[in-house]
Amino acid sequence: MADAIIEFRALGLAYERAGVRTVILSNLDLAVARGEFLVIVGESGVGKSTLLRVLIGLAAPSAGTMRLATRPGCRTPMALVFQDARLLPWRRVIDNVAFGLEGSGLSRAERRAKAAAMLGVVGLSDLAGRWPHQLSGGQRQRVAIARALAVDPDVLLMDEPFSALDSLTREGLQDEVQRIQAETGKTVLFVTHDIDEAVTLADRVVVLAGNPGRVVAAMRVDLARPRLRRDRALLEAAHRLRAELSRDSAEL
Template identity: 85%
Template sequence: MTDAIIAFRGLGLAYERDGTRNVILSNLDLTVMRGEFVVIVGESGVGKSTLLRVLIGLAAPSTGTVELSVRPGCRTPMALVFQDARLLPWRRVVDNVAFGLEGGGLSRAERRAKAAAMLKRVGLADLGRRWPHQLSGGQRQRVAIARALAVDPEVLLMDEPFSALDSFTREGLQDEVQRIQAETGKTVLFVTHDIDEAVTLADRVVVLAGKPGRVAAEVRIDLARPRRRRDGALLEAARLLRAELSRDSAEL
């Protein structure tokens, strides 16, 4: 991690509703380094998901700048994985994964071959011919991750992707995402409200707090990988992060 790939400078976002101005983010500064796994945490409504939507262009900032430094020739700077998989029910699994490759000059066979390779990467090599309704919730999220990886983004954005899953499936997918990030070297910006998930995944945890939201703290998680959830050092990191969240919420 030697150079910055994302930089928010003085970012602010506000909107008008029923004659009232609502300020979601204000004067937010944040830099993400290339290849870094950054997790954003904070209370509901503080602007965690909004930050991702600004980055990918789904929301326009009111003030400040967003800088993205991608490598020359990059066709897809970012891909976003949502809380729900958002698969197309009329397409088989392999064709859902290949969806983002359409219009990119690849033949149907090439698109399907790349989609099949991504399904193998997320552990679903044998399920490409199934329909979305034939999959479990965890399998559908794996397909969503495969679809995002298929377009080979420099930055993988993940907006609470495991929050609707049971704890066993959730932990399995956390391990999967760590493995994929280690294999690909992708930059990951991951939003969650779960402190244990944050310290399990992150190189660095960014705490958003306040109304409007801003960066209240940054906590580096300097623990070896793969991480064991019951490890004393990981539990202590979670305790310290909870204390930081409580302190920042009280001060803002």
């Protein structure tokens, strides 16, 4: 892929504990285009989250190569949003968002100004002075997204960020993250086990399967945005993806 911002070739990851070697990922090939919204789906334990951790440097691959074409000199090429918002309870919202900018050389006023701008992006400007315990689950996740955006990463990694939320809040945040991606042009890698969420969000869905995990299928979702969840074309895309997952599970 000529415009790839991320490229894995024959990537593998294994660890050894008590003399037993466990292989998590093997011979994994994947390229992600700049500005793409890529969703990774697969069963629990197949290595979806592990792949994000390899990207951000929290896990080291044991085989293969990884190439990143992020901006030269970019201080934080990638930022990761977890399933849990992981806000610091002793910091107000604006200072949670500014946390990743500490050590950047910006003054406190500059950090807070940038944090305030990112709270505006996620629609929480009026909550800047609140404490984390005063927020709903959905609001906390939006603060976590603002914190990730504040460091201006080239790639936004999202590890099942909405899975612990109720369905109404989840749908609202799905719409929000699509809007943010469209406005910022960020490359997004989003991990989920939810098929409907995958086709609602993705430009392209990649299926991980097997033991060890590897890419077994990919499907483009060439539907206009914003997407209506009960639109026939979207439902058909979800049906095709479920069929692909069932077929791959049966063959492995």
